[in-house]
Amino acid sequence: GDSVTQMEGPVTLSEEAFLTINCTYTATGYPSLFWYVQYPGEGLQLLLKATKADDKGSNKGFEATYRKETTSFHLEKGSVQVSDSAVYFCALSQYGSGNTGKLIFGQGTTLQVKP
Amino acid sequence: DAGITQSPRHKVTETGTPVTLRCHQTENHRYMYWYRQDPGHGLRLIHYSYGVKDTDKGEVSDGYSVSRSKTEDFLLTLESATSSQTSVYFCAISESGGLNMNTEAFFGQGTRLTVV
Numbered sequence: 001g002d003s004v005t006q007m008e009g010p011v012t013l014s015e016e017a018f019l020t021i022n023c024t025y026t027a028t029g030y031p032s033l034f035w036y037v038q039y040p041g042e043g044l045q046l047l048l049k050a051t052k053a054d055d056k057g058s059n060k061g062f063e064a065t066y067r068k069e070t071t072s073f074h075l076e077k078g079s080v081q082v083s084d085s086a087v088y089f090c091a092l093s094q095y096g097s098g099n100t101g102k103l104i105f106g107q108g109t110t111l112q113v114k115p
Numbered sequence: 116d117a118g119i120t121q122s123p124r125h126k127v128t129e130t131g132t133p134v135t136l137r138c139h140q141t142e143n144h145r146y147m148y149w150y151r152q153d154p155g156h157g158l159r160l161i162h163y164s165y166g167v168k169d170t171d172k173g174e175v176s177d178g179y180s181v182s183r184s185k186t187e188d189f190l191l192t193l194e195s196a197t198s199s200q201t202s203v204y205f206c207a208i209s210e211s212g213g214l215n216m217n218t219e220a221f222f223g224q225g226t227r228l229t230v231v
Contacts, residue, residue, distance in 0.1 A: 004157075036222075043119075043205060043222035044158075089157055093220075100165065101146055101212030102173065103220060105157035 001110075006090050006106035008103045013080055013113050019059070021075040021109045023090035031092040033057075033066050033067075033073040034103070038087040047088070051095075103104040118142050121206050121223040128230055134193040136226050138206030140186075146212035147189040148220070149173075151182065151202040158205060164189055165212060196230045203227050 001108045007022040025033065032051045036044040048057030053068035072088060090106040093099075118141030128134050128193040139149060146165055150173075160173030162181040163204040170181050178200060180192045193200055 038151075043224045044207075045222070046219055051161045058141075086142075091157075099212070100163055100171070101218065102148060102160050103150075103158070103207075103219065104165060105150075105159070107155050107157045 001075070002031065002092060002094070002104050003089050004092055004104055004106035006088075006109050009108070010110040013111070015082055015113055015115055016079045017113075018076070019077040019080045019084075019111070021088055021090075021111070023073045023075065023106060025071050025073065025090075025092050025095070027071075027092055028094075029094060030068075031094050034091045034093070035062070035064055035073070035075050036089040036091060036105075038089065038108075040086070044089065077093055080111070082113045082115055085111055085113045119206060119208055119221060119223040121204075121226050123226060124224065125227045126229070128196050128228070130197060130230055131195050134196050134228065136191045136204055136206075136228070138189045138191070138208075138223060140189075140208050142210070142221070143184075143186060144208040144209060144210045144221075146209040148207040148209070149179075149189070149191045150203060150205045151175065152225070155204050161204075163189065173178065193228075196228075198230050201228060201230045219222065 031048045034049045035047040037047045037086040048059040050066035091103045120139045149221040157183040164170045164183040204226045209220045211218045
């Protein structure tokens with residue numbers, strides 16, 4: 001079945017450092033790919049998404065490109081802030097007739113940014 | 116913010132007791148989902164609903180049942196709670212589920228359940 005694998009955390013960075021969180025997936029067809037963020041004590045929020053190969057999702061300085069040839073959707077940010085400290089989830093979903101919109105998540109990566 | 120309310124937010128219960136978690140939405144979205152979040156596993160789908168009285172199982176449905184008698188409410192029941200069901204439970208809603216790739220899923224704030 002479909003699956004998502006993320007790099008193990010936690011990731012600890014200093015403020016203004018460059019961030020990469022790796023995500024690879026296994027899926028049939030052409031799923032949509034997502035990054036969700038979970039701040040402490042809160043639910044998940046959609047950070048960005050991409051719905052087809054070579055699409056780049058971006059939001060709040062974060063970017064991720066849908067790479068079908070490497071089945072990857074790595075999250076990047078050029079300069080992290082303390083406020084970016086959170087858990088980040090990579091996820092996929094299949095669309096089309098017969099699909100339910102359920103999300104398949106990676107295990108999550110905790111990011112801690114120190115001042 | 117999407118109108119999703121989960122209740123209770125925290126609960127401690129004893130092994131063997133029944134527990135019901137409630138998800139209430141004010142968005143009139145058709146699809147509703149229950150996920151559980153566990154360290155090392157991310158979120159995994161328990162059950163989902165695609166309309167009133169229409170529900171189906173997810174990947175970790177054993178020990179759980181659901182009901183949806185109204186569009187706005189989706190209940191998750193643990194018939195006889197076990198320690199392995201200690202987790203954080205999230206409800207999510209989606210307007211068109213898997214029919215529209217541009218649809219976004221919105222999540223509630225979660226319920227932390229501890230079974231002792």
